[in-house]
């Protein structure tokens with residue numbers, strides 16, 4: 001099943017502390033975003049990639065993408081204040097209902113077979129998301145003290161991609177904007193439509209590069225995969 005992918009790539013990378021957009025940081029001599037884009041470049045089911053970007057980075061981005069021979073990027077759309085606004089800025093530009101994946105530019109280790117499984121699940125629900133079972137105990141705190149422990153048997157650590165039909169994703173964002181609701185993922189907006197969203201078990205390699213420690217994990221994942229070749 002073919003799909004298009006929206007990649008929010010307009011963040012500032014504040015928690016990474018690199019003083020620039022973390023998607024330009026290099027992993028084994030290639031920018032993080034190129035690692036991510038190559039996932040979709042080699043997936044024949046991907047019809048096109050639409051990027052939410054910082055316009056100030058557009059020239060550098062286009063030169064980088066051209067240098068690495070990435071051909072599937074069909075749109076460079078200015079991002080917004082929050083990730084949600086960046087995604088919606090792109091979604092508003094898309095036409096023709098079909099499956100849309102939203103995938104963080106900061107998640108460069110997605111495996112193609114998970115995309116295939118996710119898109120298949122999205123066919124039979126209002127959407128589908130990748131997630132992995134929570135490994136740590138989760139507690140709610142209040143004023144610096146434990147308030148309660150949340151039963152983690154039904155808790156998932158949510159990843160991207162998240163897959164939806166364009167019509168549903170667009171309506172979810174429109175409604176959220178109308179209600180001034182800001183969520184941390186697209187599924188939380190679609191949930192507000194009382195939608196049925198399938199969970200597809202992802203893998204723990206599909207990390208989001210957020211803080212400096214994640215770069216160590218990234219090096220280890222790349223080394224592991226090179227050894228598997």
Ligand SMILES: Nc1ccn([C@@H]2O[C@H](COP(=O)(O)OP(=O)(O)OP(=O)(O)O)[C@@H](O)[C@H]2O)c(=O)n1
Nearest residue numbers: 008009010011012013014015081082083105106
């Ligand atoms: N206004 C924003 C914020 C984030 N993103 C993108 O959304 C993805 C997930 O966001 P996050 O990991 O939070 O990235 P940053 O916002 O850059 O990180 P920080 O919050 O530490 O600044 C990233 O690919 C980021 O580039 C975006 O397109 N527009």
Ligand SMILES: C[C@](O)(CO)[C@H](O)COP(=O)(O)O
Nearest residue numbers: 083104158159160184185208
């Ligand atoms: C969308 C996401 O990656 C799912 O876990 C996460 O919510 C993004 O959070 P961020 O703070 O915008 O990186």
